Amino acid sequence: MVSTSVRALTYAQAVNEAFHQEFERDPSVILMGEDVAGGAGRSEFEDAWGGVFKLTGGLIGKFGPERVRDTPISENGFVGAAVGAAATGLRPIADLMFVGFVGVCGDQIFNNMSKMHYMFGGKVKLPLTVITSTGAGVGSAAQHSETLYSIFVHFPGLKCVAPSNPYNAKGLHAAAIRDDDPVIVFNNKQLMGGVGGGIHVPEDSYVFPIGKADRPKEGTDITLIGISYTTYQCLKAAEILEQKGFSAEVIDLLSLSPLDEDAVLSSVKKTRNVIIVDEDYPMCSMASELSAIIAEQAFDFLDSPPIRLNAPHASVPYSPVLEAEYIPSPEKIAQAALSILE
């Protein structure tokens, strides 16, 4: 779609714009993380990095080092500090650079962040956001390529969202920051690297509601449910299926907790077939959860059992030939669909 009214932004630019607007809107918003600005303490090198994925550049120059804080490498320390700051009047954003680093700060996320509001009888609120990066496909091997949605979704008390393009990324980051509950935002590395970017993003501030799925493509024969990068893969698979004469509907989950069950169920009831495409490890995954919900609530509508397409039950390999096999590809998705439809 080429038109003069298109304001094409990359994923990183869109998220960066959301941060600038939320910092502007609300002086209680602060940011902590490693190299979120960079060159810390040296005025001549201020903002040297602007975040590893360039999401947080420009903030320190505008809002200052009191609100935009580079941290030492101490995830348990600064994620825990975000909990304390949120409990006492601030609206912190903590940048957990790669989702696997939850291994370092799991105590704060699972034992405090998810539970304080409940344990304290609803009397303390934690309006904080954790942003983190997910996904394989860039040669980063086992510890830097995980997805791990279901670990977070498992915990009552955490909201979890996974944007799929610059437009919803901007709106979901704004919504996460404004939300009074802790929200985890999963940003896929391939999307941040430019895949699926360059779409229209309105300049004015807006929120994309947490708890709502999107339907980027309508169809009649099968529902493909994607999450973040796999939505992009599903859209590609839908093109392949189109060529073979089948009409796939794509549901972009976006919100993992709370889940938009209505969007999922109404699509599946219409198409009567479903594949859930999830880059996370397969056991106890989002795909498992969705498949259970569909089986429980739409069983009578189904022409075929729900199919889960996950990464395999293995850590992410380094070698490019193995990694290429790891992520569900459009071809594999299409193949799975054809195995039902043909």
Place this chain on the structure above:
Amino acid sequence: MTKSQSSIPKDTLMWMYETLVLIRRFEEQAKREADQGRILGTHSAIGEEATPTGICAHLRDDDYVLGNHRSHHHCIAKGVDINEMMAELLGKATGTNKGKGGTMHIADATKGMLGANGVVGSNIPVATGCALSAKVQGKDNVSVVFFGDGASSQGSLHESMNLASIWNLPVLFVCENNRYAESTPFEYAVAGQSVANRAAGYGMPGVTVDGQNVIEVYEVAGEAVERARRGEGPTLIEAMTYRYHGHFGADNPRGYRTAEEQKYYEDKDCILYMEQFLIESGVATKERLEEIDNDAKAKVIKATQFAIDSPYPDPSELLSDVYIKYP
């Protein structure tokens, strides 16, 4: 030349020189592989060769070394085969990790190299456990963990130093302080401006050493390794060093540090220093050192060819090694 310097055996001096040069040439090639887009990138150890070299000069194959994300130099100093390392970088089946680990996870247990590690601070407790194992089994091996100035802010270091001290474990905590964690300067991130000073709080010796000077590193490490072998407990060593290149891949360090600062360290280059030392002390001639360098270059060319000629892993490898037996 001081008395202690002259007491270092000639073979050891020459091994250290060969190791410094081999690391440098390997890392230059690894950088070329990344610059030409054949691999995503690596964390270059150029400039930081002396610390693991001076320390590993005291270690046996059955001593343990554990590293971090920037670990090619640890691996080479511990004797890991550079053919297999280069193959690993290229994701080949003949790599140290069969192509499954890559640059941040190189490991070779047969050489006592129990792994690089991509999670900052993550290997420090593991190294402490290796030392515990040696002690409980009544062996005299020691365990050495290398980590950066950035990693010194992780709780894992502090918990491990305390454990190692109360249990008197044979472990060396070696901080390679290259002044930066990504773009974050050491003086911003480390309260008190010293990692070594933190040892005092855990009742162990803490030593600062010039990490560009392999002889000094060798001497400090010698004492620490002997102490550990005698069962007298852990030591924290802070080696002051510098990485000449960016943090990772194409990162340009000019964004957060000055050319003058870099030049100060490059002028103190560990290889230049050692060349001068060996020639002036009459241990080797300039010609001999050139031969060693040419030899290192040839080994790296051979390793690269080996890696290029090696096959990729079979796709079935994706599902092997997850468990030993399953179900």
